[in-house]
Amino acid sequence: MLFYKYVLIGFLVLFSLSLGAQPKSTLKEEAKAFIATEHYEDAIQTLERSRQLVRSDEESQFLIAVCYYQLNRLEEAQALLASLTTADKSPYPECWLYLGKILHAQQQFAEAAAHYKLYLRTLRPDHPNRPMIIEEIRRCDNGLRLRFHDARAIVENMGAQVNTSGDEFAPVLSPSRSTQLYFSAVRPGNSGGPRDKDTRPDEKFGRFLSDMFYTQLEGGQWQEAKALHSLLNSPQHEHLIGFAGQGQVLLYYQGWNWERGEIFADTFQQSEQRTLTTTPLLAPVRGQNGEQQLFSYNDTLIIFASRKPGGYGGLDLYQTSFRDGRWLAPVNMGPIINSAFDETTPFLARDGKTLYYSTNDSKKSIGGLDVMRTVYLPEAARWSPPVNMGLPINSADDDTHFRLARDGFTGFLASSRKDGLGQRDLYVAYFTKYRQEMEPPTFSFIASPPAAPVASTPVVNQPVPKPPVSVPVAPSPTTNAYTWQTRSSSLNTAVRPTWLVSLAEQAKQFPEDHLVLTCYVPQNLQGALSSELYSALQLLTTYSRTLESNGIKAERIFIRALAHSEQDYQIDAHFAPVATSFSTRSVPVIGVEQAKSPANNALEEALCYKVQVMSVQRSVSDVKLSQRPQLMLEQASSSPYQRFTAGAFSNFAAADNFRRELISTGYRGAYVVPYLYGRRLEKGEAAQYLSSFPDLRNFLGR
Template structure:
């Protein structure tokens, strides 16, 4: 009997050991295939194995780390170090990674050094860890620098426990974002690295999706939809870009890099055929040789990353240009951008000289890939030293695929930071101030206004698309495209901001008028006020200044020299001309520029002159007048009482709607020249402005005393003829950025709504 009991016990123990060994191997299989959630689930059911097997405990701790459960991972790594006689050196490595992820750079560097002390001198990991120590040093240097941007996770309706990456803002709709994702439910299901179905240890291949913001692009992203099986396939489908007007989609498709192609899709939404036309991109770029992360800056300019031979090491950035009817040879961006490390996911801003990209160079990164910015100097033909976007945007993990939306205030990127929901999540970057590199070039603008699109219905859930058998009605195409025949079927509420410009007069809210604006210095009741009468012009180009006018300009120059913190505001009033409001205010701005240039010759700095061009019939028998006012920063007192917009202001057109100390307007364009269409003619309060040290003319409409009114007007504009619009604040006639507006809240409480 005793022998029988021993035999049964041995058999039971043997089965238990086999079961534990099986669970360990199963967990390792998931682990090797980066299925960390499944590895975690298996190990959690094997308590005895984890308690007695250091390798199993280590796998459990790493799985916690990889699923972003940092506290649980840290406790388990510390437990292994305390309880094991010879703990794995990688326990210190991962403790460093955990501290690094928390931006505790000094503590992270300490753990990294502990790891280096425990590994062989010839270990291939030594350089990697030394680089991470250097990144910690960069983090300590950058951590507390001021930043006027913050990052926001797009939330659980967009991000999953899978992998979301490659965000691309819609070229036509400010509330729409496209992206790629490897997530549950994708068309191909789980597959192995060769593309064969593998439901046990395989990964989901990527599909392309879209989502919408319920607040016009500002947040609350939801309504995630697949772009449908006319684009998505059982292979990897990765969005690369759209062309400028959204009529062409570029995407990567393939089982892996060796057999992948770049597809160029032009859409036809024909009621009978409803087909998509696809072609392979013909340029000299090829994923099979390491080309990736393509950005189509235009139809004839592409930036991309590559490991092709002849680079500086790792991934390098290249540009490819289409000239004389053919694509040229890719050109490496050179050693000021590329390094022995990785440079990838380029994005060129609208000014065509500001380049955003990601690099893991330890001198520019606080960890993994970081988003940086460099600017090309055309005179010296060199790039500036890359600038890190700081810790409000970058993390210890990979931050990449940065894109800026057309509004110039919002960016999007993908990050594998450890406070996310999955492998990589999508984030929005909200900038306090408009990014000047996103000013709309005049040639770009005219291209946009020639083509206005109508928003189609939202694509249905992906499951319905995947289940749709061949031969039945097909799903909607990516919502950038709709034919003119379908316009009538779109509900009014669904009309996009980019419908065709008809020239019809749109109902405009009543613009506020200003009462009590003094007509002359004596009306203001300020003894000793510097009196500066307007300068009048009769011709398209200003006549030579009279002796009195030259003396007045010298007085202004002397005043600016004495009052070194003052800014001069030149306001031009121009009569409307046959070519429209946009052309008229630009003519007025040119007259103000003539005055500004005369002042520049007298030593007034160009960064202290702000010009405005307005419409008015009240300029007597003259065609244009230019008057003078000043802006003083908060807390600054004038040595001589100076005319200020809305206060002590001897202006040529009293009670004009823009003569208010606090004013809100809505910017609808920023061009390098005149406004060449009639789309401004339907609106009141039309104005053009320019800071004399900048190249762009900003066009605004409306005039409001509260942010709420201006915001409502902006929404109406976006439903009309304008693709982008945002509210701008003006204090004493000069535009105020977010920082300046915050400093004036005590004077104008309504600015709090603007700055929030």
């Protein structure tokens, strides 16, 4: 962490002064110079050139232990520091500090706090390090409380093909390819070679500056990272920020240091079309002021970190919106999010209201910068109190640049945790449950006018949509296949079905199965079909609550509303088994009884693909949407969102073609979703059904 770098530099200065009246050790002075420039391996090699320094000089031994710590060689550092603290002479106080750091990194929070307190006792009351050590003790206390929380994810290092002994950070998944990841790195071989603090070439003590890279996922493994084009990477720092212009524009920071640079936009031109200049970002985010940690949402909102005067202290998060053809003045996001510490690396999920960011606020963090989650509450016009994402997303070191993938199960972050290969490594997080915030709703607290933040954003000529033709609807369900069914002439006159209680009792005999409640709505209505489907879903919600009150968990209930060709409203229920093989049973299972009827279509097959068009949280009267074929509105009882889907296909290829058609007509967020026995199948579940439904392999490999 940055604090410990300053502690170490101060320690080196102190010892240099204390040796002023003594014969100087050339080797030690050279080693200190290497440590100050973060060349830890060189520092160790320099000191090891003298056996006497290594064996009997306590200062040299301490310096070697610090280098071991910085190189993630914790066991060697701990053994050397322990030997120094048991020596006859009083050890350097910083030995207790680094022992505390090692224990902190190993998540031994109580033991780490004890060593921090030992170091604290050696400091005079006015010592500048005292407040920072007290904050570390608070972080250990936070860690003690959070380590007993349920793990939400499995976190893995992305491996030596991606990470090095250098510094990898800022992972950004490609907006068009879920198997391609961009990132930035300070590593040997970068453009311009090693440079000193004044950016002059320095082969001995200089450090490389950051370049931009990408890696691809093949056969379940991330491949060797490759640098971006040489006209993007230069001798300066390049830091990849993200994408704009519907994924057609790459945003990146460029500068000789992290405080004075500029943010540019690249439009993925071919090599022979590139020039030596790129287009600056036309937004009130100032790279010249170090404002380079930003996130662009929907081309109309930018959230960024800044040290603007008038903030709450350190880096604060600000937002600026694009309105009426211009960017508004940035606004501080307020004291619920910001603190006297640093808040940085924001990520706004697809729902437009769930914000992730990192902070080192000692009231919330368990060590360094931690990833937090907060949700905007439109009714109260404020953000919810931030919640620490806990272990293993966070660690005792800096955890930043967190972003979720579109699949809702995968996340990426940069972390300096001590099990890594270098300073910061890239990690992938696999969540055990779908992150609902990755559903893109139609309505959000963020207005999104159709504009782009950069002048160079290309205009894509969209094909003119064809006039609607006859819209296919779901065939009338086969009544003799259902045990539970009721009809009504309108939703207002619909009576709560008497069979709900018996349905709940039957469901208890098949505790692993899901229940699917369906409301069929007449196609020929005067109003918009989208509004009627929403009303039907609201009615099914009351029925699902009855099932819950009779002992059926909400996670087992799936409700859906769709149109059919009859004049009455029809409500029915069926079971959706979670296993592909099951014994014959008396209850109706979609895809078994229903599929026998030649009148049924792909929607009633065991495996069906549809295309999600949008997510909503209120009624939508949309004529264009109502004209989509096989329009359906669905909701899992455990989810706050209703999701419109269209089409019904028996194979992934046909569904994917329909998805492209929807995107060309303006539904940019459309994507394919499989349904098994009428229930939505999340991507994380699909692999277990491959043997029975081989076409799912095409869905998983998209």
